Amino acid sequence: MAGSPHRTLAEKIWDAHVVRSAEGEPDLLYIDLHLLHEVTSPQAFDGLRAASRKVRRPDLTIATEDHNVPTTGITGPGVPLTGPDSPVTDPVSRTQVEALRKNCAEFGIRLHPMGDADQGIVHVIGPQLGLTQPGLTIVCGDSHTSTHGALGALAFGIGTSEVEHVLATQTLPQVRPKTMAITVDGALPEGVTAKDLILAIIAKIGTGGGQGHVLEYRGAAIRALSMAGRLTVCNMSIEAGARAGLVAPDEVTFAYLEGRPHAPSGAAWEAALDYWRTLPTDAGAAFDREVTLDAATLTPYVTWGTNPAQALPLASAVPDPGSFADPATRTAAERALTYMDLKPGTELRDIAVDTVFVGSCTNGRIEDLRAAASVLRGRRVAPSVRMLVVPGSMAVRAQAEREGLDAIFTAAGADWRSAGCSMCLGMNPDKLSPGQRSASTSNRNFEGRQGKGGRTHLVSPEVAAATAVTGHLAAPADL
Amino acid sequence: MEPFVSHSGRAVPLRRSNVDTDQIIPAEYLKRVSRTGFGQGLFAAWREDPSFVLNQPQYAGATILVAGADFGTGSSREHAVWALTDYGFRAVIAPRFGDIFRGNATKAGLLPVVLPEAAVTALQDAVEAEPATEVVVDLDNRVVVAEAAGIKAPFEIDDYTRWRLMEGLDDIGLTLRHVDDITAFEHSRPAFLPVTG
Numbered sequence: 001m002a003g004s005p006h007r008t009l010a011e012k013i014w015d016a017h018v019v020r021s022a023e024g025e026p027d028l029l030y031i032d033l034h035l036l037h038e039v040t041s042p043q044a045f046d047g048l049r050a051a052s053r054k055v056r057r058p059d060l061t062i063a064t065e066d067h068n069v070p071t072t073g074i075t076g077p078g079v080p081l082t083g084p085d086s087p088v089t090d091p092v093s094r095t096q097v098e099a100l101r102k103n104c105a106e107f108g109i110r111l112h113p114m115g116d117a118d119q120g121i122v123h124v125i126g127p128q129l130g131l132t133q134p135g136l137t138i139v140c141g142d143s144h145t146s147t148h149g150a151l152g153a154l155a156f157g158i159g160t161s162e163v164e165h166v167l168a169t170q171t172l173p174q175v176r177p178k179t180m181a182i183t184v185d186g187a188l189p190e191g192v193t194a195k196d197l198i199l200a201i202i203a204k205i206g207t208g209g210g211q212g213h214v215l216e217y218r219g220a221a222i223r224a225l226s227m228a229g230r231l232t233v234c235n236m237s238i239e240a241g242a243r244a245g246l247v248a249p250d251e252v253t254f255a256y257l258e259g260r261p262h263a264p265s266g267a268a269w270e271a272a273l274d275y276w277r278t279l280p281t282d283a284g285a286a287f288d289r290e291v292t293l294d295a296a297t298l299t300p301y302v303t304w305g306t307n308p309a310q311a312l313p314l315a316s317a318v319p320d321p322g323s324f325a326d327p328a329t330r331t332a333a334e335r336a337l338t339y340m341d342l343k344p345g346t347e348l349r350d351i352a353v354d355t356v357f358v359g360s361c362t363n364g365r366i367e368d369l370r371a372a373a374s375v376l377r378g379r380r381v382a383p384s385v386r387m388l389v390v391p392g393s394m395a396v397r398a399q400a401e402r403e404g405l406d407a408i409f410t411a412a413g414a415d416w417r418s419a420g421c422s423m424c425l426g427m428n429p430d431k432l433s434p435g436q437r438s439a440s441t442s443n444r445n446f447e448g449r450q451g452k453g454g455r456t457h458l459v460s461p462e463v464a465a466a467t468a469v470t471g472h473l474a475a476p477a478d479l
Numbered sequence: 480m481e482p483f484v485s486h487s488g489r490a491v492p493l494r495r496s497n498v499d500t501d502q503i504i505p506a507e508y509l510k511r512v513s514r515t516g517f518g519q520g521l522f523a524a525w526r527e528d529p530s531f532v533l534n535q536p537q538y539a540g541a542t543i544l545v546a547g548a549d550f551g552t553g554s555s556r557e558h559a560v561w562a563l564t565d566y567g568f569r570a571v572i573a574p575r576f577g578d579i580f581r582g583n584a585t586k587a588g589l590l591p592v593v594l595p596e597a598a599v600t601a602l603q604d605a606v607e608a609e610p611a612t613e614v615v616v617d618l619d620n621r622v623v624v625a626e627a628a629g630i631k632a633p634f635e636i637d638d639y640t641r642w643r644l645m646e647g648l649d650d651i652g653l654t655l656r657h658v659d660d661i662t663a664f665e666h667s668r669p670a671f672l673p674v675t676g
Contacts, residue, residue, distance in 0.1 A: 019664040020657050025639050028657060030664050032672060040556065042512035051651070056661075059676040068510070092510040099512045110675050131673050143555040143579060159557035159583035161650070169654045171661055175637070207497055208549045208575050241552065243578050268671040275669065307497045307552075328496045328547060328596075335495070425554075427506045444553060446501040448524050 006285040008179050009248050010214040013154040013279070017137050019171055026173040032136040033153075034166050035122045036063035036109065038100040039427070040141030044164035045103040055107040056170045062131065063104050063111040066121045067427045068093040071390050071417035079115035087114075093428065107167075120393020120419040123147040123361035127231065128395055130260025134249035134276040139166055144361045144443065145244075146237040150230035151257070152249035152279055154214070157238065177243070178288040180213040184221040186296040191477055193371070194229030195363060195441070195460035197221065197293075198236045199301035203311040205291060210242025213289065216281065217247050221295035227256040228367035235362045236443050239308040248280035300475045302348055303445045303458040305336030310445075312348065314463065314475055320344035339447050340455050341435075348473050351457065355438040356387040356468040357450070358461055359417075360424040363441035364392025366399050368461040372441075373405040375465035375476045376412040382471035387414035388430060390422040414468065426451045439467040480588045482647030485617040486569045488542035489610065490625075491532055492603035496547035500580060503551065503559040517558050518565030537610035545602045546573040551580025551591075560587045570616045572623060574599050585640050586650065592616060592623060598632040605630060618645060 007015070020028040034057075041063070048055070055061060073079070073087030080086045081097055088094045097114070104111040112119040118129065123144050126132040134152035139145060141163040148155035158172070166172055182201060202209075215237050217230070225233065230247045237245030247253075254273065257263045264272045303311040304318050310333070312319070321333035321344065337344065342351070358364075358372045369391060381387045389409045391397035397419055400406055406416045423430040424442035432438055432454025441464050442449075445456040457473060466474040508520030525531045532538060544563065550573040551559060560583045563571065570590040584591045594602075605628035606612050615624045618641060623632045643650070654661075 020660045028654060028660070030661070030668075032668075033675075039509050043514045043557075046513075053651070059674040062675040090510075096510050096512055131675065133673060136672070141555060141557075143553065145555075157555035157579055159555055159560070159579060159586060161557060161583065161586035165651050165654065168651050169658075169661060170665075171654060173650060173654065207552055211575065211578055238553070238579075241549070241577065262673045262675075264671040264673075271669065272671040275671075307499070331494075332496050425501075425506045427509065444499075444501065446499045446553060448505055449501050452505065452507075452524060 006282040008281040008285045008287060009152065009216055009246055009279055010154060010177070010179050013135055013137065014176060016135065026175045028171050029137060029174045030171055031139050031166050032060060033131055033138045034061045035126060035138065035140035035145070036061060037066050037122050037142065038096045039067045040160050041103065041163055042096065042099040043160050044167055045107065047164040048167055053168045055109065055167045058108040060170060061109050063100060063109050064119055064122050064125055065097050065100060065114050067421045067425070068096055069114045069420045070428050071420050071422050071430060074115050074418035077115050077117065081114070117394055120395065121361045121364060121421055123235065124364055124392035124396065127151060128393060130257055130263035133257065133263070133272070134253060135279050139172065143238045144235055146242070147231050147235040147361055149234040149237065149244050149246040150227060151253050152246060152276070154244055154246065156243040178213045180210060180215050180242070180289040180291065181287040182215050182217050183219040183290065183292045184217065184295050185219045185292065186221055186294050187224060188221055188295045188298060191462070191475065192298050192300060193460040193462060194225055194232040196298055196301040197295065198233045199303065199308065199311045199458065200298050201293065202236060202240045202309050203301070204293065205240050207239065207307050207309045208241045210237060210240040213242050215240070215242045215245040217245060222247055223250065226367060227252055228365045231365065232362055236308065239443060249276045300460060300463050302463065302473055304340065304342060304348060305333065306339055306445055306447050308443065308445060308458060310336055311458070314348055314473060316348055318342045318344050318346045318348065350472060352472045353437045353439045353457065353467060354385060355432060355436055356385055356464050357390070357423040357438055357440040357442060358464050359388070359390030359392065359422055360442040361392060362443045363461050364390065364396065366396050368441065369396065369400050369405050372461040372465040373408040375462055376414070376469070377408050379412055379469050379479070381413040381468045384471045385468050387468045388417060388423060389414050390417045391419050393419045423450050425449060439464050439473060480647045480649065483569065483588055483590050483644045484619050485615060486542065487613060487615045488569065489538070489540065489612065490543040490545050490602065490606045490614045491538040491541040492606050493532055493544055493546040494603060497549045497552060498546055499553035500551055500556050500559040501553055504556065504562040509556060509558050514561055515565060517562035521562040521566045542567055542569045543614050543616060544568050544571045545599060545606065546571060548574040548596065550576050552577035555579045557583040557587065560584050560589050564589050572599060572602065585644060588644070588647070590616060590618060590644060592634050594623060594632050594634055598630070601630055
């Protein structure tokens, strides 16, 4: 609550960034880090040029090419964008990437282009470079900016008009959000992952449950998660309608950050640590809403429908739309089952898939690849299945290759790719064809999300790998 | 931004909830580098179905979309707003909106109107019964009126957003009036904060 001596993590970060506050107006919030990619920025730069404005703080801005880039034919730094040797075959994609390069050069913004060792999905490279730090405000023209909240940063997605606003002013007018505590007590059982946890949370509160709120994930099960697991949980906050999700910084956070290229060092590290330790929510601080879950009751979750809240334990059957009391929920379920070509009562484990995708800003980190590889080691991808493994960044790809994970994937019959958003949203050539069905470690099972007419079941990396082996939705314990 | 004071037009009912921005404009249409021309991608997959509501001739030329709850969830793509305005929509009425979509809409001159579920259903019923029903979205008086159908539904919108929309003001211009505050804030930032350069 504003004015209370006891404040939540979100309120502390907010208060520390208010440039200007006036009655009846949104607060003007300072932005510490602005991440850019090629899809949502070109019109913002055009706006700057039209008004003869500059980028106020290029030194707080960083760009990468992730949404459009192909995941094959990336030969290394300097891979050509044009000409017969370019892996980019779609001229419209090429124009968009060219626009980002031109804009970054003109306005003096650091860019990690296709083929660069630090290129990758914008939400994977921020934490990896140590730019994502506790207590920061971070924005990006991408709804999965919520990912960065895993390190205790207030991070949220914005539209292109807001991208232009941040470029020009390094601030954003924002209405103070409400706060929601999501407390997960107990311990996740063996074989249950951060992905299962966030799918269960979204199923519980719904796609609109977090609207207008910042979510703070708390409790023993959250504290026990690795940084990779926390990034997965915060990533999907937007799927529950919340622009931002947060986990309080702790020793896991500090150990993750120490020594990364942009993490403070020496005396600055000590000063930063002192500040970061003041950030966690005060005892006695009040949230506008509180939700609790018991981790011990969770099992692997998968989605059956066309929004991320339409999820159930893998050990369930496709629901009967008639079982939903709310008419809008019932209609949505009927539409979803028609689109997904599923019948009520079908066991989820009996659903056959032809495609498995491991990757994305949700599950494209090294820990996710290790988890998938540990299931695939010594096994084969079913002949009926095409499996794509797309690292979240080129650094993740390099690390996986040092650990020999690429050899496990290729020996199993999976495709080992370069970094990008890839089949999460099908803006590059990695897409589902009409009628194809995937088990995907990404974040959205919307109609056509992975390619027009494609059908998506959201799963964890472990379930994705087991599904690739059996050809139908499965957990590692089923093998 | 084109000012929005009051708009009168015909409405089209979209009886679906959770209309995510991937449905409003699929990713394959996001590759343009301009702000124009996105109307052709509006609801691209759904418009392939001849019976989809936007393909029904009685709703041709409608400028107000009346949709189910949680309209505009998912991706932050402002292209969803540009697709709606490029197609000719000036307002969307729904019981709930995705937060990012709602913010984007008010930046691009598309008015998102939150009405209770019952009022949304009543409007949908009215325009289905008589597609020529005139609907007035009056931002000045914060009310949606369909006089012929006997509907008069007040809505809430904060004073600041209403003022900005009615004046058609550019947010950046407003913020730059306070550039000295921004500079002063920058001088107070701790030295340990990261820079990208």
